[in-house]
Amino acid sequence: MKTLMGVALFGFLLVGCSTRPPAIPAASTAHSPRAPQLSEAPTGFVNNGTAVVDDQAHQADLAKFEEFEAISDGLGPLFNAQSCRECHQSPVTGGVSQVTELRVGHKGPDGNFHNAEIPINHGSEIIKGRSLVNQRAICPNAAFPAVDILERAPASETIRTLRSSLSTLGDGFVEAVDDATLMDISKQQCKQDGGKICGLVLRVPVLESPGETRVGRFGWKNQHASLLSFSGDAYLNEIGITNRLFPDEVTNLCNTVAEPNDKAGADGLADIEHFARFIRATKAPGRDPRQGATPAAKAGEALFDKIGCGICHVHTLATAAAGTVINGGKFMIPEALGSKTFHPYGDFLLHDIGTGDGIVTAMEEHYGKRMYQIQWNGLSLEAYRASANRIRTAPLWGVRMRPMLMHDGASLTFRDAILRHRGEAKSVTARFEKLNQADQDAIIEFLKSL
Numbered sequence: 001m002k003t004l005m006g007v008a009l010f011g012f013l014l015v016g017c018s019t020r021p022p023a024i025p026a027a028s029t030a031h032s033p034r035a036p037q038l039s040e041a042p043t044g045f046v047n048n049g050t051a052v053v054d055d056q057a058h059q060a061d062l063a064k065f066e067e068f069e070a071i072s073d074g075l076g077p078l079f080n081a082q083s084c085r086e087c088h089q090s091p092v093t094g095g096v097s098q099v100t101e102l103r104v105g106h107k108g109p110d111g112n113f114h115n116a117e118i119p120i121n122h123g124s125e126i127i128k129g130r131s132l133v134n135q136r137a138i139c140p141n142a143a144f145p146a147v148d149i150l151e152r153a154p155a156s157e158t159i160r161t162l163r164s165s166l167s168t169l170g171d172g173f174v175e176a177v178d179d180a181t182l183m184d185i186s187k188q189q190c191k192q193d194g195g196k197i198c199g200l201v202l203r204v205p206v207l208e209s210p211g212e213t214r215v216g217r218f219g220w221k222n223q224h225a226s227l228l229s230f231s232g233d234a235y236l237n238e239i240g241i242t243n244r245l246f247p248d249e250v251t252n253l254c255n256t257v258a259e260p261n262d263k264a265g266a267d268g269l270a271d272i273e274h275f276a277r278f279i280r281a282t283k284a285p286g287r288d289p290r291q292g293a294t295p296a297a298k299a300g301e302a303l304f305d306k307i308g309c310g311i312c313h314v315h316t317l318a319t320a321a322a323g324t325v326i327n328g329g330k331f332m333i334p335e336a337l338g339s340k341t342f343h344p345y346g347d348f349l350l351h352d353i354g355t356g357d358g359i360v361t362a363m364e365e366h367y368g369k370r371m372y373q374i375q376w377n378g379l380s381l382e383a384y385r386a387s388a389n390r391i392r393t394a395p396l397w398g399v400r401m402r403p404m405l406m407h408d409g410a411s412l413t414f415r416d417a418i419l420r421h422r423g424e425a426k427s428v429t430a431r432f433e434k435l436n437q438a439d440q441d442a443i444i445e446f447l448k449s450l
């Protein structure tokens with residue numbers, strides 16, 4: 001698979017999606033005749049697991065995901081919330097929330113995006129290497145009354161945006177999709193319609209397997225491919241808990257607990273392993289059967305495909321077979337996740353639909369301060385730069401649980417979200433605008449069923 005996705009292919013994806021793609025050996029896709037019999041992934045907003053682990057273990061993982069961290073556990077010094085559940089909660093733990101995060105940066109003289117430089121503690125330290133601005137801090141406090149570390153975006157950081165929380169439910173199925181499947185979707189898109197719609201594939205580091213990369217699929221910018229990597233990233237950057245994948249604090253000012261804060265417990269698992277296993281055992285978000293059965297929603301579903309929404313919001317994906325080893329050799333797909341079809345209404349690829357915020361994924365923030373000590377196989381900085389104005393197609397499963405839409409949460413109705421689609425989606429949006437009122441409404445009734 002590595003040879004498939006070398007620098008040459010990136011070149012093709014970046015410089016001209018409209019040119020004919022180079023011949024690519026047949027990839028094993030969801031529809032491969034060699035694939036074993038596929039079955040439907042279980043759905044529903046319940047926290048009782050998909051048999052990745054037994055229910056008792058799942059409840060233990062759930063408790064970790066819901067646990068509130070204190071200063072004595074290593075919370076902060078800079079952080080956004082005390083528990084994963086604070087931002088991943090609705091309608092059940094692991095789901096979504098209205099919490100948004102702040103990201104800022106600036107354009108350098110070279111024309112490229114540069115990470116923020118945020119002075120803290122009256123300028124005694126400058127936080128670099130991130131675009132995230134943490135919105136909470138543990139000090140000043142009784143022990144450190146004069147240490148003032150809260151981050152605030154300086155005026156010089158002229159690129160600013162909000163990023164809304166995402167649901168993690170069903171993400172075990174997304175993780176279990178073969179790289180080749182996502183690359184194949186991109187290839188098919190880029191061939192249609194003169195390449196107007198052409199999803200960018202981004203290879204990202206798999207932190208638990210230093211040197212290995214995989215096709216990114218998680219986060220608004222596809223910054224991760226592995227749920228363990230994402231959990232390590234979130235534990236440090238959201239909660240301030242250092243862990244084996246992220247052993248370095250963002251700042252050592254008013255830090256009192258030795259690193260890494262997250263250590264293996266009596267069961268041999270660190271918290272980040274519990275988080276990843278919790279997410280892998282969640283069911284896919286289920287549709288609202290009552291809404292889905294209405295004539296309008298049914299008509300809307302057909303129109304959704306007819307006008308081309310489904311080119312990016314892909315209905316159905318399939319996972320690789322059980323026993324397939326992914327994440328750089330560190331995770332074997334279990335029976336419960338292997339050979340499953342699921343309906344994310346997303347392609348997990350990056351597109352420029354005119355909503356991009358110009359922010360390039362911050363390497364040290366997402367992959368750790370030591371990432372440059374490692375040679376990552378197939379990592380392309382040009383591909384990252386090209387993603388500045390691209391956003392992952394928002395998977396629409398469970399979208400009825402999100403009252404604030406798009407990466408910045410700035411679209412408050414489905415219609416507004418649809419009309420914001422420009423760029424690659426321009427002709428699809430134009431087709432939506434040409435529909436009569438009843439047909440436009442039908443598409444929205446369909447979205448309300450997801």
Ligand code: HEC
Nearest residue numbers: 080081084087163164165166218219220230234235238275
């Ligand atoms: C302060 C709010 C907040 C907290 C706390 C938080 N998250 Fe998140 N989470 C987010 C936001 C915002 C995103 C989207 C991030 C992005 O791409 O910019 C996200 C995305 C994710 C995703 C990717 C989902 C997808 O389908 O793409 C995973 C996985 C995840 N978080 C896991 C965790 C875990 C595990 C924890 C606890 C260690 C955690 N999060 C704590 C806000 C939070």
Ligand code: HEC
Nearest residue numbers: 309312351355391392393394405406407417424425428432
């Ligand atoms: C070229 C690919 C593409 C096409 C075509 C497309 N979308 Fe999207 N869609 C995206 C991307 C990318 C986002 C996320 C953009 C952002 O957050 O800035 C998105 C976001 C959305 C959202 C917001 C979801 C959320 O959770 O915030 C909705 C709703 C949506 N699309 C519906 C539609 C509908 C309906 C159509 C057809 C009229 C359509 N899209 C066509 C790529 C596409």
